[in-house]
Amino acid sequence: DQQVKQNSPSLSVQEGRISILNxxxxxxxxxxxxxxxxxxxxGPTFLISISSIKDKNEDGRFTVFLNKSAKHLSLHxxxxxxxDSAVYFCAASANTGRRALTFGSGTRLQVQP
Amino acid sequence: GAGVSQSxxxxxxxxxxDVELRCDPISGHTALYWYRQSLGQGLEFLIYFQGxxxxxxxxxxxxxxxxxxxxxxxxxxxxQRTQQEDSAVYLCASSLSYGNTEAFxxxxxxxxxx
Numbered sequence: 001d002q003q004v005k006q007n008s009p010s011l012s013v014q015e016g017r018i019s020i021l022n023x024x025x026x027x028x029x030x031x032x033x034x035x036x037x038x039x040x041x042x043g044p045t046f047l048i049s050i051s052s053i054k055d056k057n058e059d060g061r062f063t064v065f066l067n068k069s070a071k072h073l074s075l076h077x078x079x080x081x082x083x084d085s086a087v088y089f090c091a092a093s094a095n096t097g098r099r100a101l102t103f104g105s106g107t108r109l110q111v112q113p
Numbered sequence: 114g115a116g117v118s119q120s121x122x123x124x125x126x127x128x129x130x131d132v133e134l135r136c137d138p139i140s141g142h143t144a145l146y147w148y149r150q151s152l153g154q155g156l157e158f159l160i161y162f163q164g165x166x167x168x169x170x171x172x173x174x175x176x177x178x179x180x181x182x183x184x185x186x187x188x189x190x191x192x193q194r195t196q197q198e199d200s201a202v203y204l205c206a207s208s209l210s211y212g213n214t215e216a217f218x219x220x221x222x223x224x225x226x227x
Contacts, residue, residue, distance in 0.1 A: 006155075034215055043117070043204055043218030044156070089156060100146050100169060101206075101216060105155035 003027045004092050006104035014112050019077040021107050023090030026071065030092040034101065035064060035075045038087045047088075048075070080111045115139075117219035119205050125225045126195055134190040134222045138207030145188050146208075146216055147180060149201040156204065162188060195226045 005024045013019045021035075031052040036044035050057040050064045050073070057064050063076045077084055087108045091101040118137040126132050138145050147159040158172040162182040173179070177195075182188040192199055202223050206216035 032214075036218075041220070043206075043220045046215040046217065049215055091156075100158050100161040100172075102158065103148070103156035 002105075003030075004090055004102050004104040006090055006107050008107050009105070010108040010110070012110045012112060013080050015082055016079045019075075019080045019084065019109055019111065021075040021077075021088050021090075021109065023073050023075075023104055024071060025073075025092050027092070027094065027102075028071070029094040030102075031095055032093045033064070033066060033073050034091045034093075035062075036089045036091060036103075037084075038089060038106070044089055077109075080109075082111045082113050085109055085111050117205055117207050117217055119203075119219035119222050121222060122220060123223045123225075125227060128197060128226055129194055131191065131193045132195055132224065134192075134203050134205075134224070136188045136190070136205030136207075136219060138186060138188070138205070139217055140186075141209070142207035142217075143185065143210055144208045144216070145182060146206045147188070147190050148204045148206065150204060150221075151201040159190070159203075192224075195224075197226045200224055200226045 003026050034049040035047040037047050038044040048059050048062050048064050050066050055066050066073045087106045089106045090104040093101050120135045146161040148156045160170050160180050164185050165182050177193045180190045202221040204221045206218045208214045208216040
């Protein structure tokens with residue numbers, strides 16, 4: 001049972017344009033959401049997070065939006081840069097029960113120069 | 114240390130042998146997690162520790178897998194009688210506390226069972 005889903009395995013955008021990565025979840029107990037970036041042969045790196053009490057969190061070029069009613073979150077990168085090319089994982093956790101992060105399967109972003 | 118450290122970075126072992134993977138979390142982090150990523154797959158949760166205890170072992174794929182943590186710091190993941198399907202990158206992460214906080218990952222151990 002995949003509780004966190006990233007339905008797009010890959011995404012390609014032009015440098016300077018916006019990248020939008022999507023994530024859906026099914027567990028209504030999730031109340032904290034994170035995005036990680038992963039380069040080949042490296043561990044995932046924390047990028048940005050959002051608590052369920054918010055619907056938007058912005059950090060520089062990265063903005064995460066949370067739509068609780070739709071159980072959907074998205075990561076916007078603008079403007080996209082070639083160095084942003086990586087695999088992006090969405091993750092979620094609950095403040096009760098299992099507290100480890102549950103990850104999606106990842107979206108590979110390719111930013112074309 | 115400055116970050117989460119895992120050793121070895123690469124391990125090739127023969128089917129049926131036991132392996133031990135080590136994780137040194139960030140100093141002061143009470144929560145420690147093990148995940149694995151098989152080829153082309155996402156991150157699969159294995160087990161997490163709060164201090165030295167493991168409240169959730171439900172992700173361990175079989176009884177050949179075990180993990181321990183001592184002194185609230187170093188953790189070892191042991192796989193007995195390795196099988197080819199155990200081949201994956203094993204990732205360790207730690208966080209300041211458990212719950213809603215970001216976890217910081219090590220670079221992983223790539224395990225290949227031949």
